[in-house]
Amino acid sequence: MSDILIISGLTKIYGTQVKTTALASIDLKVKQGEFIALTGESGCGKTTLLNLIAGLDNPTDGSIIIDGVDITTLPDQQLAEIRCNKIGIVFQFFNLIPTLTASENIEISMMIAKKSDGEQQRRAKELLKIVGLADKANSKPDELSGGEQQRVAIARALANNSTLILMDEPTGNLDSKTSKDLMKHVRKLNQEGKTIIMATHDQMVAKDTNRVICLQDGKIKKTTS
Numbered sequence: 016m017s018d019i020l021i022i023s024g025l026t027k028i029y030g031t032q033v034k035t036t037a038l039a040s041i042d043l044k045v046k047q048g049e050f051i052a053l054t055g056e057s058g059c060g061k062t063t064l065l066n067l068i069a070g071l072d073n074p075t076d077g078s079i080i081i082d083g084v085d086i087t088t089l090p091d092q093q094l095a096e097i098r099c100n101k102i103g104i105v106f107q108f109f110n111l112i113p114t115l116t117a118s119e120n121i122e123i124s125m126m127i128a129k130k131s132d133g134e135q136q137r138r139a140k141e142l143l144k145i146v147g148l149a150d151k152a153n154s155k156p157d158e159l160s161g162g163e164q165q166r167v168a169i170a171r172a173l174a175n176n177s178t179l180i181l182m183d184e185p186t187g188n189l190d191s192k193t194s195k196d197l198m199k200h201v202r203k204l205n206q207e208g209k210t211i212i213m214a215t216h217d218q219m220v221a222k223d224t225n226r227v228i229c230l231q232d233g234k235i236k237k238t239t240s
């Protein structure tokens with residue numbers, strides 16, 4: 016299998032006066048179809064790493080090659096396209112738009128990718144079915160449980176058929192039963208070929224993956240497969 020992601024010397028230093036080194040020269044290769052857990056104590060750099068891979072922030076140094084393209088040197092327009100078509104991200108706090116229905120929350124990411132209205136609606140319906148929420152298409156986020164909201168967020172991350180799915184503590188706000196149920200959906204996505212990198216505090220969740228990468232003070236402390 017080929018490497019979908021190659022990270023070299025990735026460094027992120029926040030601040031100008033007071034400097035925080037969130038990532039200190041990380042090297043990492045991820046193969047297509049892998050399921051990776053990113054663990055480590057709060058503040059070790061998990062979110063920073065995911066945000067950089069997602070192109071949501073710029074590194075201080077180093078490169079991030081996704082599918083052969085170094086996203087750290089791309090002009091904004093091209094970065095936006097890659098962000099839209101190759102990467103799906105699921106945040107800890109769901110980040111759904113409260114005034115939109117489950118279906119509309121998914122459609123909006125396809126709107127950005129300029130899919131037609133019909134295609135958006137058809138695909139949103141299909142995705143809601145995949146995450147077991149076919150009957151909740153017209154519910155607003157506050158009418159859904161935490162686990163259901165997170166499944167909508169997963170469906171949204173899948174909308175543009177991205178192969179690389181990033182998840183930042185997706186079970187962090189769910190009880191253990193809901194968390195197990197969510198993981199079933201996540202594992203299934205992986206079995207269907209999605210490459211997944213998931214930050215998690217939960218050892219049970221990490222156990223389900225192919226490789227656990229443990230960060231400490233912005234460095235890779237150890238990797239277990």
Ligand SMILES: Nc1ncnc2c1ncn2[C@@H]1O[C@H](COP(=O)(O)OP(=O)(O)O)[C@@H](O)[C@H]1O
Binds near residue numbers: 030035057062063
């Ligand atoms: N926007 C920011 N400005 C300054 N420091 C930050 C910022 N975001 C994160 N940090 C710092 O970077 C380090 C790594 O944070 P983070 O990536 O959020 O870790 P984790 O997700 O593992 O808890 C921490 O020391 C944190 O305080």
Ligand SMILES: [Mg+2]
Binds near residue numbers: 061062063183
């Ligand atoms: Mg974090």
